[in-house]
Amino acid sequence: MFNHSSSDQARLDSLTSSGLLSGKTDMDFDRVTALAARMLKVPACLVTLVDHDRQVFAGACGIPEAYAEKRETPLSHSFCKHVVTLRRPLVITDARTDPFVMSNPAVTELGVNAYLGFPLVAPDHHIYGAFCVIDVKPREWTEEEIALIRDFTAIVAEQIELHVAKRRERTITDVLIHDLRSPLSSIRLISGLLTEQKIPADRLQALGGTLTDSAERIAHLLRAVEDLHRDEAGGCRDLGRLLDSHMNEIGDTALEKGLSLRREYTAYPLPIATAEWVIGQIAENLLGNAVKFTPRGGEIRVTIGSEGPSGFFTIEDNGPGFQADDYPRLFKRYARLSALPTGNEISTGLGLSIVKRLADRAGGSVTLLSKPGEGARFKVSFPLGLSLR
Structure with missing residues (x-):
């Protein structure tokens, strides 16, 4: 498991709110991983999402059948978790002798040997996981191969950004539709009464107050939507x-x-x-x-x-x-x-x-x-x- 610092908790919260962990998206990352595996002639390629205790496969090609069905592994078997914590690419030529990862169970249990992974950066700049390729034998990754994986990572990151943006807009729209109904119903009711001139004089002041409250609620909702599009407030004194x-x-x-x-x-x-x-x-x-x-x-x-x-x-x-x-x-x-x-x-x-x-x-x-x-x-x-x- 990760050490849950405030920064990593913010990353986990962002990942959860993205909806990517559910696997219910319209993005077909399996095709991207299959293409990358063919181009680099490697047995496996993954798009991973690093959760607090597991590594979820948003896209996968060439993994063992047991893990392919679950589409996740325990975090103990993840190399990608290091890409997240380091916030930079990870290049392993021989995991069996590399002190950084040689004790990882994926080396002995899954046959992971050579590894090349790039960080997947979310729109809010948190690292969600990695795009990686894996070989079962030692391998010196060439500059061109590294450049290709960088490009594949860019494609996947752009798709994730579009997904998060669409989900965010849907959330904002759902909130507005739900929360605007009540004040708009009040305004419509009072407007009808005014039009029909069926309001006793002693009720006009109360209805006027209701109209003001409804307008304030609408204004508050609109301000909240504006705030969603702004960065955190604050300033730098020095x-x-x-x-x-x-x-x-x-x-x-x-x-x-x-x-x-x-x-x-x-x-x-x-x-x-x-x-x-x-x-x-x-x-x-x-x-x-x-x-x-x-x-x-x-x-x-x-x-x-x-x-x-x-x-x-x-x-x-x-x-x-x-x-x-x-x-x-x-x-x-x-x-x-x-x-x-x-x-x-x-x-x-x-x-x-x-x-x-x-x-x-x-x-x-x-x-x-x-x-x-x-x-x-x-x-x-x-x-x-x-x-x-």
Whole structure:
């Protein structure tokens, strides 16, 4: 079982509310897994959903008959659970000798040996599970095979996003239909009485109050629907302090690669009218990319400032940056871009898409300032906190 931290509980709640665990969806992931298995010439391929004590197969090809019928295994037999907790791809060439997974019962009981899995990211950025391929013998996964699984993962993630969006809209519609009936019935009844002029004078005030209450209930429902489409409220009192905490988190990794971290804060403290978790997620992804793509001995520079009603920060590295061909797909999910990590890491192609989606939903913006061939330099802007507006 997972250690039920608040963040993982939020992930589990999101997975449950998605309806995917029931298996009653119009998505045929079995065909996708069969196609991937044929293309990579592997005996098994899975679309997994990692629950609190089990791994559910939303799509499966080549698994033993007993598990194919139940479409799940205990979490003890899951490699995909590591993809969820690590939030990155997992590449295993020989599970029998890999200390990370060699004690997993799937190795001896199911014959799992080589494994390649990518995280399935939900619309709310939780990791629901993984898209993975499995071999029963040791295997060195090639760069092209890794790229193909990334692309298959993108296809499945897009289908999950459409499913979740449709389910969300159906829920909102059902709530509105149900909860609007009562106040609308009251309004219709009073309207009829007014039209027929059958209301005693002493009842007019009471009926007027009922009309007001009904209108307020409708307004409340509409506000609730609006809130469903907004991110959590809140703000960041000190952008510099928040960025410092995330820079400290990458400090050891940067040190191992011989990278220097440089801060240039022209406004300090700087309050931002955006929830800290939103800014934190954006900073974590951009800083993580900077560490991943900056060569040994390089520098990562973070600046903070304000312009009119907006506060901003930039994150800059002296890595390979981007080529002109990268620009059209820069913020797409699971995108394959030209730059390669400098420490043999595997890029999911998710970081920049998460940054873009979070910034847009929070009313901010993210812009690539660097030109092709230069080190990557991103600028992220949000409305200032009230104290500086």
